[in-house]
Amino acid sequence: MQEPEASGRSETALVDPERHVESFRQAREARRLELVEDYVELIDDLIGDGGEARQVDIAARLGVAQPTVAKMLKRLCDEGLVQQRPYRGVFLTEAGKRLAGEARERHRIVERFLCALGVSPETARRDAEGIEHHVSAETLEAFRAFAEGRGG
Template sequence: MALRNRPVRREKPLPDADVHSQGFRQTREARRSALVEDYVELIADLIEDGNEARQVDIAARLGVAQPTVAKMLTRLCTEGLVSRKPYRGVFLTEAGRKVAEESRIRHQTVEAFLRSLGVSAETARIDAEGIEHHVSAETLEAFRKAMTAAR
């Protein structure tokens, strides 16, 4: 007997529309900020690795075309997160360094939590790239508490 066309029975009623829309708004905002955070975090990583953060290197590491990077760097400059100098790399402003650090901490927490569940290092690293942008401060704190309790 096929179950494809049968409606799924809900265990709880739908929440109030304002409450329900909050989750969708949060997800849309996370998507908007995810790309910015990925760029800023990568720029910080390249600089900390002892290299300049050059457009060509950013494109190679993100797997995108250089014109895509150029467009994003213009946006990041406008938002006050990076500065560029002719014939030099990209540099983070103080605000950019703050965004990069916050993103890195979220990433490390999510990755460590996934590893504590037995997820392989490679899968945890890849999954954390997406999850870090969508996880709330409350959930991150719960991850930290769970890891501390498991020790």
């Protein structure tokens, strides 16, 4: 390990600009997709639990106002992930169902990985909600392999 300089900074040089830009681009894209994935996963859960996903239920579960949900549902409709039917709630398209399944699987893998590290199940559940959106396929596969190797 290198000693920090007097300024408190390490002697490690910055990565080249192209790699730096790519890292930040990936982080921005993950943040953009995070909310979309959270919505479709919740809609899928609500439909699975009660047969329908209503705007009021989505707002209550996410802790946001109904106009916020309405704005996001419009975006999800525009992206072809959900369909809204008057007086019948919100339904996922095939693309929405696929995205919800992928998000759920990533969450499951991250949660199992954290538990395999010794994190309590409740903390792992909470922490996985967020981490799941920010890991690459390579890292996710390493998490999965580690958790499976630990019997997780």
